[in-house]
Amino acid sequence: MTQNIYDDAGFFQNYSQLPRSQRGLDGAPEWPALRALLPPLAGAAVLDLGCGFGWFCRFAAGKGAADIVGVDVSERMLARATAQTxxxxxRYERADLERYEPPSGRFDLVYSSLAFHYLVDLPAVFGRVARALKPGGRFVFSVEHPIMTAPRHQTWSEDASGLPVWPVGAYLDEGPRVTDWLAEGVVKQHRTLASYLNLLIGLGLRLRHVEEWGPTPGQIAAEPDWARERERPAFLLIAAERP
Amino acid sequence: MTQNIYDDAGFFQNYSQLPRSQRGLDGAPEWPALRALLPPLAGAAVLDLGCGFGWFCRFAAGKGAADIVGVDVSERMLARATAQTxxxxxRYERADLERYEPPSGRFDLVYSSLAFHYLVDLPAVFGRVARALKPGGRFVFSVEHPIMTAPRHQTWSEDASGLPVWPVGAYLDEGPRVTDWLAEGVVKQHRTLASYLNLLIGLGLRLRHVEEWGPTPGQIAAEPDWARERERPAFLLIAAERP
Structure with missing residues (x-):
């Protein structure tokens, strides 16, 4: 059973202050890279798993998607999504992503941003996603990068020259990691990069692109604090296709 | 131009002492995982890029492969390979892998173990590999894992609890890394995991399996020193197929 931290009042309050909550997709530095993986949206049927405040659902509607379903477990987030759409x-639907059963063969795009690293039974979820895609449909998602989620203590350190390093440990031992991100005791699931890929391959999906995201030089020029984010990738972005 | 460190007398002497040099494939802990990715070899045409002492070529011959070409840049290694085969x-051929042009559409398997992280122009090499495969042919290779090759200083450290960690830095900055492994000044090329995958996808190959190798519990029971190798993957193993 996945922790529903987004309905924790303190977490929600802090999450609501993030640039990606205040400014939407343009407040998420990985958004241009994720957007580049999308298929044409005009007329498309779209499923957004972990839709949060509904920014992507509204983006898809603006691009002419015909039928958009946003699913999230958080009542607080869906209330705001509904008010802003x-x-x-x-259409928004409240459901635990681990139990949600999308209709079969229905979607041109299944999208998910930074939600899957909370889920325990990802193989079951990915299996339902694969079935929910039309032939030729695309699955595009982001998660925290496994290099980020691996360590028992997720924190920066310095090498002998004083340069920032991200100490990786426990990489091959998959399972829960507890961090204090916006609230104490947030549980995320660490999986290896190979696990994500082999799950998709095993479901008969074809990998189209894999991106280990870090800021571009232009982004670093605008936000010098982000330079450190090139030392290790913060996000993993994957596009796959149902043949 | 790739450094030919294997013809350096000191490096060669030290390399010759490694378990994988003395005991062959069974001295390489990742061999069982790599072997599991191979297609049936009976009657197959096989190309081994960076064949070294020829252990894999002889293995393929023992499994009934009909036509086996081993290519390596190192004169010293090929001399020993020839003497032992x-x-x-x-058939062994001496060539710089960056310039070697295999015949088109000829091989059922192109194999390479721990050679590609030395090569500068990997896109050109992979392009020639893709063309050298028969339709349905498989490309199976291992490299040092990008988590291994990324840091400016490749060394273990400890976290606050005294547990071993591998400090990752410079992950997104691809290019040469100089290490003192068996000799001073050995140059390897760091690439992100995504770069390897997207190169293959861009050539129209289909990814079949990705493995981030670490020792199994059975291997750790036999060699307790290897336990640390589960903290971060040492090798990346990939199998892809020409459709």
Whole structure:
């Protein structure tokens, strides 16, 4: 059973202050890279797993997607998503992603941003995603990069020259990691990069692109604090396709 | 131009003492995992890029491969490979892997163990590999894992609890890394895991399996010193197929 930390009042309050919560997709530095993996959205049927405040659902509606389903477990997030959405093509549904059963063969795109690293039974979820895609449909998602989630203590350190390093440990031991991110005791699931890929391959999906995200030189020029984020990738972005 | 460190007398002497040099494939802890990715070899045409002492070429001959080409840049290694091989199906060729042009559409398997992280122009090499495969042919290779090759200073450290950690830095900055492994000034090329995968995808190959290798519990029971190798993957093993 996945922890529903987004309905924790303190976490929600802190999460709501993040640039990606205040400014939406443009407040997420990995968004341009994730957007580049999307198929054409005009007329498309789209499923967003872990839709949060609904930013992506509204983006898809703006691009002409015909039928958009946003699913999230958080009541607080869906309340705000609903209040901020007036596109008729968008419908929100409250469900635990580990139990949600999307209709089969229905979607041109299944999208998910930074939600899957919370889920315990990812093989079951990915199996349902594979079935929910139309032939030729695409699965595009981001998660925290396994290099990020691996360590028992997730924190920066310095090498002998004083340069920042990210100490990796326990990489091959998959399972829960507890961090204090926006609230104490947030549980995320560490998986190896190979596990994500082999799950998709085993379901008969074809890998189209894998990206280990770090900021571009232009982003670092605008936000010098982000330079450190090139030392180790913060996010993993994957695009796969149902043949 | 790739450094030919294997013809350095001191490096060669030290390399010759490694378990994988003395005991062959069974002296390489990742061999069982790599072997599991191979197609049936009976009657197959096989190309081994960076064949070294010829252990894999002789293994393939023993499994009934009909036509086996081993390529290496090192004169010293090929001299020993030739002296130790009497299988008629095996032919060795001395060439710089960056310039070697295999015949097109000829091989059922292109194999390479721990050679590609020395090469500068990997896109050109992979392009020639893709063309050298028969339709349905498989490309199976291992390299040092990008988590291994990324840091400016490749060394273990300890976390606050005294547990071993591998400090990762410079992960997204691809290019040469100089290490003192068996000799001073050995140059390896760091690439991200995504770069390896996207190169293959871009050539129209289909990814079949990705493995981030660490020792199994059975291997650790036999060699307790290897336990640390589960903290971060030492090798990356990939199997891809020409459709």
């Amino acid at each position: 007036d596109a008729a093509a968008v | 009497d299988a008629a199906a095996v």
